[in-house]
Amino acid sequence: MTERALQTNLVDTRPILDGLVTSVFMFDRELHLIYLNPAGEMLLEHGVSNLLGLPAEDVFPGDDDFLGAMGTVMSSMHTQTEREKNLSLLGRREITADYAISPCMAGVDVNGVLVELAQVDRQLRITRERRLLSQQVTARRLLRGLAHEIKNPLSGLRGAAQLLERELDSEDLREYTRIIISEADRLRALVDRMLGPNSRPRLTLVNVHEILDRVCQLVLIEPSAGVALSKDYDPSIPELRLDRDMIIQAVLNIVQNALHALEGHGEIQLRTRIARNYNIGGVRHRLIAVIEVHDNGPGVPENLLDRIFYPMVSGHADGTGLGLAISQSLVTQHGGLIECQSRPGHTIFTLLLPVEANA
Numbered sequence: 390m391t392e393r394a395l396q397t398n399l400v401d402t403r404p405i406l407d408g409l410v411t412s413v414f415m416f417d418r419e420l421h422l423i424y425l426n427p428a429g430e431m432l433l434e435h436g437v438s439n440l441l442g443l444p445a446e447d448v449f450p451g452d453d454d455f456l457g458a459m460g461t462v463m464s465s466m467h468t469q470t471e472r473e474k475n476l477s478l479l480g481r482r483e484i485t486a487d488y489a490i491s492p493c494m495a496g497v498d499v500n501g502v503l504v505e506l507a508q509v510d511r512q513l514r515i516t517r518e519r520r521l522l523s524q525q526v527t528a529r530r531l532l533r534g535l536a537h538e539i540k541n542p543l544s545g546l547r548g549a550a551q552l553l554e555r556e557l558d559s560e561d562l563r564e565y566t567r568i569i570i571s572e573a574d575r576l577r578a579l580v581d582r583m584l585g586p587n588s589r590p591r592l593t594l595v596n597v598h599e600i601l602d603r604v605c606q607l608v609l610i611e612p613s614a615g616v617a618l619s620k621d622y623d624p625s626i627p628e629l630r631l632d633r634d635m636i637i638q639a640v641l642n643i644v645q646n647a648l649h650a651l652e653g654h655g656e657i658q659l660r661t662r663i664a665r666n667y668n669i670g671g672v673r674h675r676l677i678a679v680i681e682v683h684d685n686g687p688g689v690p691e692n693l694l695d696r697i698f699y700p701m702v703s704g705h706a707d708g709t710g711l712g713l714a715i716s717q718s719l720v721t722q723h724g725g726l727i728e729c730q731s732r733p734g735h736t737i738f739t740l741l742l743p744v745e746a747n748a
């Protein structure tokens with residue numbers, strides 16, 4: 390059977406395939422794309438006319454397992470299905486998808502493969518996002534309770550030490566009361582930091598790129614020769630109504646973590662994008678400014694990955710584990726959210742900030 394037969398088959402099934410919400414790709418025996426449905430066009434963010442004839446390795450670049458599976462399906466004539474697999478698409482976009490690869494039969498011959506692909510990261514993301522937000526609420530509640538329990542006796546302790554200091558004649562003994570007072574102050578400051586800033590955001594119209602440039606300036610104060618810092622900005626992002634200092638702090642904590650993880654060698658990229666019709670914690674936003682911090686370090690330790698936004702969770706012996714908890718709290722105060730995706734060699738922290746909520 391020839392490619393023409395495959396095209397003839399397509400004429401019959403095309404109206405059905407065109408109406409599906411899952412993406413459908415059809416490849417010929419040489420694994421060149423001969424059909425994709427409108428859902429597939431949307432997924433690839435390209436029109437069909439630019440894509441027909443492309444080899445499978447251009448449509449799914451660098452995905453050797455996936456490309457290998459297509460070959461296997463053709464020789465074995467058995468359908469292969471996978472769930473929640475990471476795939477890279479044309480344009481190096483990465484998605485998580487459920488897929489099925491089936492042989493296209495023409496009589497007893499195989500003359501191509503049909504790939505059906507349903508993107509699932511949206512669902513996974515929404516579940517993960519709910520978990521992040523509820524983590525955040527639980528953590529803050531716990532901290533508020535704990536902070537209260539600590540701060541009250543602490544001010545009593547500090548007051549008593551001050552009284553005692555006045556009664557003491559010896560300078561040597563006063564040294565001790567001074568230690569009590571300064572340690573009480575330190576503890577109080579620590580508790581305040583753990584709570585995150587309790588002032589409400591002071592909103593002004595700000596350009597997010599100006600914020601990112603400021604973060605770059607701040608981290609470059611301690612230059613580390615082996616780390617390259619690059620920017621990939623989307624100039625179409627409008628100005629946002631934000632508390633500039635808060636968002637600088639939120640991004641700074643993330644970039645500092647990336648620098649720390651790279652241990653002097655690697656790349657950090659700050660990327661911005663605009664996203665439309667996006668849900669954050671059940672609230673739908675028409676426009677979202679997306680700020681991504683990419684690094685090619687070793688990745689977040691797997692056992693920490695679902696806890697890193699909790700306070701006091703750190704992968705370092707000398708870490709406070711507060712950086713990300715504070716960043717998350719600063720961003721949620723703006724109606725946004727921070728997410729993390731990480732594997733060895735590629736970590737992305739994504740800050741999502743609603744545009745119109747503040748406009």
Ligand SMILES: Nc1ncnc2c1ncn2[C@@H]1O[C@H](COP(=O)(O)OP(=O)(O)O)[C@@H](O)[C@H]1O
Binds near residue numbers: 688710
């Ligand atoms: N870019 C990154 N790469 C690898 N691990 C990271 C990265 N960012 C954060 N982490 C992990 O998350 C932990 C928590 O970070 P954070 O809340 O800032 O606390 P701290 O920096 O004090 O440890 C870090 O200790 C580290 O193990």
Ligand SMILES: [Mg+2]
Binds near residue numbers: 642645
């Ligand atoms: Mg940190």
